[in-house]
Amino acid sequence: MSEIVRIDDLEVQVRRSPRRKTVDLIVDRFGDLVINVPESLPEREVEAIVRRKQEWIYGKLEHKDAVLKPAGTREFVTGEGFYYLGRKYRLKLIDPTEAPQSPTLCLRNSRFWMLRSAAEKGRSHFIRWYTQRGEAWIPDAVQKLKDRVAAEPRAIIVRDLKYRWASCNALGDVYFHWRVMLLPPKVVHYLILHELVHLHDHSHSLTFYERLGRAVPAYREIELWLEANGDRYSL
Structure with a gap:
């Protein structure tokens, strides 16, 4: 099972790489939160980064929610x-x-x-x-x-x-x-x-x-x- 960090209502997948030197936090096309980090970065630092970026994360999720919302609203009438x-x-x-x-x-x-x-x-x-x-x-x-x-x-x-x-x-x-x-x-x-x-x-x-x-x-x-x-x- 992959490494997961949970902060409040957020669940973030942690992907570690020995070649990575920077931190990259993304919302992928499935709506999953993913943070790419150097292999040696301590878990507490990963959690701290996610906490600092919470406002940004919620903004991204709201945008994705808006994009996926139906364009039109159905009417509850005969024939619809x-x-x-x-x-x-x-x-x-x-x-x-x-x-x-x-x-x-x-x-x-x-x-x-x-x-x-x-x-x-x-x-x-x-x-x-x-x-x-x-x-x-x-x-x-x-x-x-x-x-x-x-x-x-x-x-x-x-x-x-x-x-x-x-x-x-x-x-x-x-x-x-x-x-x-x-x-x-x-x-x-x-x-x-x-x-x-x-x-x-x-x-x-x-x-x-x-x-x-x-x-x-x-x-x-x-x-x-x-x-x-x-x-x-x-x-």
């Missing part, structure tokens, strides 16, 4: 389209008399059905729906995929991760943004395997990519697709 596992379904607002036993929001007959009275808080209802689906669908997918990388997560949690699609920690907990349930299944499978590989190697090292490439040979194509299209899969 919403993604689920890569497929777009149209919304139909209904009155209780049309479907007396219908829940507030459901997917039925290739359409999302939502009670008209719930439309004002439609986004909250969709987030809850996607989260619940993720809590059932993702663990099942993990069970089917984990043997590819010989990894066993301790826990799987679905919640709002702001600018990240997924993340994990040194304890083996793997987190997924509820938005992953809007993505095509093969993209979700890639995100799952990406995080499972991180249980072996928390950095994006050559070893990490070699292991990921064996599990997902087309991983770079999927990454590029996600960078180009990810903001479409939102509320």
